[in-house]
Amino acid sequence: MSEAIDDPTTSTQGDPESTRERILDVAEKLFADRGLAGTAVRDIAREASLTAPSLYNHFDGKQALYEAVLARGVQPLFDIITASNATAESLSVADRQAESERMLDAIMDHLAHHPNIGKLIQHESLTGGPSLSLIVRGWIRPIVDSGQNAMSSSFAVWDEQERPMAVAAWIHVILGHFAMAPLFRELFDADPLAPEQIERQKRFLRRFARLMLAPAGDAD
Amino acid sequence: MSEAIDDPTTSTQGDPESTRERILDVAEKLFADRGLAGTAVRDIAREASLTAPSLYNHFDGKQALYEAVLARGVQPLFDIITASNATAESLSVADRQAESERMLDAIMDHLAHHPNIGKLIQHESLTGGPSLSLIVRGWIRPIVDSGQNAMSSSFAVWDEQERPMAVAAWIHVILGHFAMAPLFRELFDADPLAPEQIERQKRFLRRFARLMLAPAGDAD
Amino acid sequence: MSEAIDDPTTSTQGDPESTRERILDVAEKLFADRGLAGTAVRDIAREASLTAPSLYNHFDGKQALYEAVLARGVQPLFDIITASNATAESLSVADRQAESERMLDAIMDHLAHHPNIGKLIQHESLTGGPSLSLIVRGWIRPIVDSGQNAMSSSFAVWDEQERPMAVAAWIHVILGHFAMAPLFRELFDADPLAPEQIERQKRFLRRFARLMLAPAGDAD
Amino acid sequence: MSEAIDDPTTSTQGDPESTRERILDVAEKLFADRGLAGTAVRDIAREASLTAPSLYNHFDGKQALYEAVLARGVQPLFDIITASNATAESLSVADRQAESERMLDAIMDHLAHHPNIGKLIQHESLTGGPSLSLIVRGWIRPIVDSGQNAMSSSFAVWDEQERPMAVAAWIHVILGHFAMAPLFRELFDADPLAPEQIERQKRFLRRFARLMLAPAGDAD
DNA sequence: GATGAATGAGGATTCATTCAT
């Protein structure tokens, strides 16, 4: 991308800053597809046009690389959410739902551009790895607080006990779309990660949101 | 297979059945927790009180064991669904929703007793392993057909294009509860796999079902 | 050796008991010559007619192998000394010097047959490895106690403050003969480990002993 | 070389001299503690506040650095001995023992200030590295000649055959005090390298010298 | 003189699997 200006004859070295990013990109892809244990450092290196030892000039080891990938992937989500939460605070109750939808779109857009992140988070969640609490504290917790706010501030569709499940359902649906893409690619004849499918999912989620938060007429 | 009588001393997974079952039990747990790549045959063997070579007297190899685990785990789900679908066919449209709820409960009950299956399926879905299509054909496809039937037969909350997403959302919510248990254990202060949480989730799912299928008053 | 009865066509397996000993023998030699860090597991394995991974069927790792080598090498010394100390207790003061000489000879004989042990101990002492305290407690301490007894019980050549140095000198002279063999092979034109040189050293040590313990006529 | 004036601010090893000296100091310490194979160039560089590649601006490689360390460490010993030998030649037989003692003190003082050298020599001796013959020719041989002279010139305590062992014993005792310091630190509750212990060892060595060279009254 | 990046060689260890017993 930004290597355009770079000396085209660059043979051995390459733009230092981009190497790190290139490794992160490749690692994100492979970790997402195969998980931490299933990914060989050498494979990451190879796809990043390096040898495995060279990779150690940029990262302290496999685990450190994994964590860097995770951090880089989750940070934007964290930013989206904190920004949205900050905005929401100064809004009327009525406008909060609109803000929620904006946030939702932003998250979906980010995940659509980085579908690996959904997978990464679910891998981490499945294995209960040591970075899980980082994810929880950094990303999940804020969104949950935000989500519970949204729910409690609207007509209470869900009572206090149900709310955690409702929030969890949200997360499952949002992440699942990306994380379980291979399954649904096999199931339907469409790639969930294709732009138009992402667009559909976003529309679906908006309806889903209204459903989940609506002053539904049906009680238990 | 040999589970027919359902030995009453069974705690969660089984008893001193045959070695083969013991291996399957252990393997299911480890594969679910660590994934295929992250699980060492030797670890499975050790926890099953054998040595790794002995395990080869019962299974042809790691991959074969993995598939056996998967098959054993998914088969009951398949049975539940086909049975339910068969039942539904002879029911009035009005009774189908009740049957759907019964099926839902049955699935949740099974997953609750075998929480590893949810994880296994999601591992497999994440990595897009070769057993995925087996799962899809054997379990997911039938439930989807059933689900889409249910939806189309009720007031059409979801139009034809949205229906796949709605079905997917269902699957995400059901599986996610088990697969992402570590995350939500960290997030809330409760174990999603504890009996009372399962019970709550079942109640939540019933409301969720009504929501998803209801002749909701909100249009686009 | 004891493989005689064993099937002569034994191709892959070999006498199980002897493999472990064979590894220990080779490892002792290589560790003694090159030190712990300087010895590759693969080299040990190769000289023991194995592959490196096979070695892990017998020992838990390089460090564990090293410690096993050390333990096996030091144990006999420990036995010699404790036996001698036990004997000495029931002897008259006059006979203790004779017993000391017997012990000396036994130690020298053992070291002569296992010249690597001297080297191992000195390697360990130089690097201050974690097994050092084991050596000290197991072997050095008893011999020191014995040595200090011997000295105090004879005419006190060395006053209390000098005695530790005298004991240390003993140890240096005994071990050094083996540990620094390469140097003295280069220095003199004789191999310190050749039988006749060992014999000479033993004679020398006897005179040395008398010198160190003698009621010498010279004061400070 | 540039040590001529012996900068008074020198603590033990030197001061902020040239980078080259700093590297040598660090390398001496690490090689002494861990041996050649056990020491990583990067560790040396780091402790000398450089990166490994920078080190190559000063030395041709690890081996070259090792040899430089050895040369720098052994040279002063060589100087002491040749000077002493030169002096001794013009002395009466009676005064030679005094000169021997002076030399002994000088050696001990040097080793006390550079305790690593003793370790280095013993490492080299243990592994029989390629620099060993340099050490032998440069340092050990001269001292041996001197020592054998001293012995032969005094009443012959040791006959011709024993003399090499006696000389060797000398070397063992002198070097061992430094090389096996970790062991004796563990054994006694005192650091052999502490100034007062060095002082004691020097006193001990003087008595030891008299013992070894004395016209002892005991025959075989 | 110093350094970040890169790398070939090697090093310890794990792993799935085989085989003789």
Next chain:
DNA sequence: AATGAATGAATCCTCATTCAT
């Protein structure tokens, strides 16, 4: 049915060294 021993392949990582800057 079980196992100890063996192993080729692979894994993560270290190391000494080079080179462009």
